Amino acid sequence: xxxxxxxxxxxxxxxxxHQPAERLMMxxxxxxxxxxxxxxxxxxxxxxxxxxxxxxxAADRFYQVLTGHGINMLIFWVIFxxxxxxxxxxxxxxxxxxxxxxxxxxxxxxxxxGALINNYAVFWxxxxxxxxxxxxxxxxxxxxxxxxxxFAVGALVACFVFFGTLVVAKSERxxxxxxxxxxxxxxxxAIIAVFTIAxxxxxxxxTFLWSLGLISHIDPxxxxxxxxxxxHSSQQINVAAHIAVxxxxxxxxxxxxxxxxxxSRSAFLLYxxxxxxxSAHHLLVDPGLSExxxxxxxxxxxxxxxxxxxxxxxxxxxxxxxxxxEKGYTHGLFEWLRKAPWGNPVFSGMFISLVGFxxxxxxxxxxxxxxxxxxxxxxxxxxxGHFHATVVIGTSLAFMALTYFLIPTLFRRExxxxxxxxWQPYVFGLGMTGVALFLMAAGTLGVPxxxxxxxxxxxxxxxxxxxxxxLMLGLAAISGLIxxxxxxxxxxNTVGSVFFGKRIQTPDFQHVRAAEGVAPSPKxxxxxxxxYHPGGGGALVAPGTFILxxxxxxxxxxxYFINWKYLATVWPMR
Amino acid sequence: xxxxxxPVQRVWWKQPLDRAELLWxxxxxxxxxxxxxxxxxxHLYGKQDLGSEAYRMSPDDYAKxxxxxxxxxxxxxxxGDQKVPVVHPPAGSDVYLIARLWSWYPILExxxxxxxRLHLESMDYLHGFSLQPENINIEVVPGYDRVLTITPEHPGxxxxxxxxxxxxxxxxxxxxxxxxx
Numbered sequence: 001x002x003x004x005x006x007x008x009x010x011x012x013x014x015x016x017x018h019q020p021a022e023r024l025m026m027x028x029x030x031x032x033x034x035x036x037x038x039x040x041x042x043x044x045x046x047x048x049x050x051x052x053x054x055x056x057x058a059a060d061r062f063y064q065v066l067t068g069h070g071i072n073m074l075i076f077w078v079i080f081x082x083x084x085x086x087x088x089x090x091x092x093x094x095x096x097x098x099x100x101x102x103x104x105x106x107x108x109x110x111x112x113x114g115a116l117i118n119n120y121a122v123f124w125x126x127x128x129x130x131x132x133x134x135x136x137x138x139x140x141x142x143x144x145x146x147x148x149x150x151f152a153v154g155a156l157v158a159c160f161v162f163f164g165t166l167v168v169a170k171s172e173r174x175x176x177x178x179x180x181x182x183x184x185x186x187x188x189x190a191i192i193a194v195f196t197i198a199x200x201x202x203x204x205x206x207t208f209l210w211s212l213g214l215i216s217h218i219d220p221x222x223x224x225x226x227x228x229x230x231x232h233s234s235q236q237i238n239v240a241a242h243i244a245v246x247x248x249x250x251x252x253x254x255x256x257x258x259x260x261x262x263x264s265r266s267a268f269l270l271y272x273x274x275x276x277x278x279s280a281h282h283l284l285v286d287p288g289l290s291e292x293x294x295x296x297x298x299x300x301x302x303x304x305x306x307x308x309x310x311x312x313x314x315x316x317x318x319x320x321x322x323x324x325x326e327k328g329y330t331h332g333l334f335e336w337l338r339k340a341p342w343g344n345p346v347f348s349g350m351f352i353s354l355v356g357f358x359x360x361x362x363x364x365x366x367x368x369x370x371x372x373x374x375x376x377x378x379x380x381x382x383x384x385g386h387f388h389a390t391v392v393i394g395t396s397l398a399f400m401a402l403t404y405f406l407i408p409t410l411f412r413r414e415x416x417x418x419x420x421x422x423w424q425p426y427v428f429g430l431g432m433t434g435v436a437l438f439l440m441a442a443g444t445l446g447v448p449x450x451x452x453x454x455x456x457x458x459x460x461x462x463x464x465x466x467x468x469x470x471l472m473l474g475l476a477a478i479s480g481l482i483x484x485x486x487x488x489x490x491x492x493n494t495v496g497s498v499f500f501g502k503r504i505q506t507p508d509f510q511h512v513r514a515a516e517g518v519a520p521s522p523k524x525x526x527x528x529x530x531x532y533h534p535g536g537g538g539a540l541v542a543p544g545t546f547i548l549x550x551x552x553x554x555x556x557x558x559x560y561f562i563n564w565k566y567l568a569t570v571w572p573m574r
Numbered sequence: 575x576x577x578x579x580x581p582v583q584r585v586w587w588k589q590p591l592d593r594a595e596l597l598w599x600x601x602x603x604x605x606x607x608x609x610x611x612x613x614x615x616x617h618l619y620g621k622q623d624l625g626s627e628a629y630r631m632s633p634d635d636y637a638k639x640x641x642x643x644x645x646x647x648x649x650x651x652x653x654g655d656q657k658v659p660v661v662h663p664p665a666g667s668d669v670y671l672i673a674r675l676w677s678w679y680p681i682l683e684x685x686x687x688x689x690x691r692l693h694l695e696s697m698d699y700l701h702g703f704s705l706q707p708e709n710i711n712i713e714v715v716p717g718y719d720r721v722l723t724i725t726p727e728h729p730g731x732x733x734x735x736x737x738x739x740x741x742x743x744x745x746x747x748x749x750x751x752x753x754x755x
Contacts, residue, residue, distance in 0.1 A: 063744075283713075378702070460653040
């Protein structure tokens with residue numbers, strides 16, 4: 001079989017794109033945007049129903065729409081985009097041909113078909129409003145599970161195409177030494193993805209057989225435990241992937257080099273070793289599991305994965321600071337940050353993603369993942385508040401920021417509405433910050449998640465939530481509409497640019513065939529900054545970042561102990 | 575040179591650490607360990623810890639135990655047409671609460687400052703025991719009898735809300751719990 005070895009070099013960035021990989025990245029990114037659009041339309045309805053003053057949909061429709069919103073956003077949008085990121089981090093960054101493009105297309109179509117079948121079960125059949133979690137013994141139509149299984153198989157195949165590309169790059173010597181840090185982060189994401197999909201198969205395949213009547217009983221506690229090894233770990237793929245994207249953007253925009261390869265890579269390694277234990281976060285108030293098991297797992301074995309995130313939280317902005325200082329922004333602690341390109345959505349989106357993920361998502365996540373504190377917020381709106389900070393501000397906004405870089409480099413189009421692009425990360429980030437904060441506030445007041453109506457109207461024994469809870473829901477809804485506006489700005493710009501944007505013409509453009517068996521090998525750049533440590537000196541390379549990190553730590557400690565203080569006022573339980 | 579290219583120094587793992595990074599790693603690790611040890615500490619010395627006492631029990635057997643308690647300690651009925659029994663069991667006894675589509679059974683009346691062994695089990699799907707405004711939230715699972723030793727405080731009428739999605743009537747699954755002097 002002939003192997004396509006056609007490459008092109010991006011004139012402005014010097015990145016090398018393999019022709020089949022390029023098309024696959026485009027297809028996966030476009031599919032991601034389509035599911036983001038669909039999930040976003042559903043988000044409008046979710047928001048307008050949970051806004052007590054509007055209360056748009058009937059109960060059955062609301063639960064259906066909420067099921068679809070969760071699956072299309074959390075699974076289809078992020079994973080399609082992640083596959084594009086995996087191909088970028090392997091083929092493009094390693095200047096290698098993509099292994100088995102045919103299989104990669106098969107994976108793509110399996111994922112598309114799986115996603116369509118799942119949406120068919122939820123929306124067309126209208127008998128599978130079981131939420132993303134589909135907790136047995138509440139059952140959905142068999143096509144609901146089949147869709148998810150096909151999607152997962154597709155994603156697994158795509159992961160192996162990624163691993164295969166690493167092997168190809170190594171054996172064809174397309175790079176010298178170790179893989180780049182960003183590729184290392186992508187490898188972390190892909191390894192976690194394999195674990196995740198295996199867990200999904202272990203639980204979804206029996207549940208699929210159960211829905212067909214071939215298995216008589218699914219133990220609800222077993223389902224809860226194993227499903228979350230899939231459900232939570234899939235969010236850990238996102239964490240690893242969007243942190244890799246942060247490092248990539250720091251490198252693209254600033255030419256930033258990691259403060260230390262050793263520290264950043266070790267932090268990714270801690271993810272591989274410990275992130276998967278987080279299934280326990282969802283089981284802290286379940287019967288039947290021992291406290292020892294819960295404490296060990298919920299803390300990722302002594303919070304070693306939290307340590308890793310805290311390290312990335314320092315090293316990403318630290319690398320930016322060091323690069324900016326090299327360029328002469330050395331005045332005071334924060335000139336490097338003030339003079340950063342805040343009008344460039346690639347940077348602003350990434351930086352808002354980083355701050356929102358750390359301060360809102362990280363701190364709230366550790367609080368809820370604490371064994372005893374979980375009792376205070378389990379299954380309240382605090383939980384969606386948390387994950388809108390991690391997955392939406394963290395992952396989605398990082399992916400959006402990267403898109404503004406991919407439009408000219410990968411799609412070779414000019415961004416159609418630069419002004420909209422400039423403001424989009426701010427509108428989206430601000431709206432989603434409001435969503436996260438107000439949902440967490442409502443959750444602290446006890447408002448349940450996934451609940452159509454909290455007024456208790458028509459109930460024999462209604463419970464009246466405090467007026468402040470209704471206020472928080474209203475504010476969350478308004479913030480949600482702002483965020484949806486930001487999402488629409490993103491989609492308008494990406495769809496507009498990709499399909500109708502002005503083509504970027506390069507004179508004499510053509511794909512270049514690499515010499516058979518050898519792709520163009522990179523030149524070692526000795527003149528570039530080799531290290532930020534010119535020996536001794538004593539001054540910190542990133543003092544401003546260190547101060548910001550200390551602010552983060554103090555907020556973290558205060559918020560953590562405030563919750564223990566609150567817990568101490570609750571009824572004694574044993 | 576940058577994070578999207580292979581490290582320039584082939585032996586990158588021997589590069590010295592920056593002082594800020596090292597200091598931050600030490601601080602972060604110390605904080606992680608404090609957070610970790612807070613959990614066993616509170617398990618041993620704190621007052622709010624759910625424990626892990628649970629037994630496998632079929633919903634039918636659990637319903638029988640609940641019915642026996644209701645017959646013995648029923649004090650009145652509430653809820654108009656629905657006639658849900660209100661039960662006032664003695665302090666220290668085993669108290670059973672059923673979660674099912676879409677109601678809680680029975681209504682409990684407990685004495686403030688007294689300790690009870692509260693049992694929770696679902697008859698069908700997963701449900702969520704959410705006591706408001708106290709904000710105690712516990713998963714209720716079918717087939718598993720979960721036992722909590724609980725000491726209600728502050729007399730009053732509490733709301734009991736289901737906070738695990740359980741189908742179309744989920745938001746109507748609310749009840750009460752009385753704490754009396």
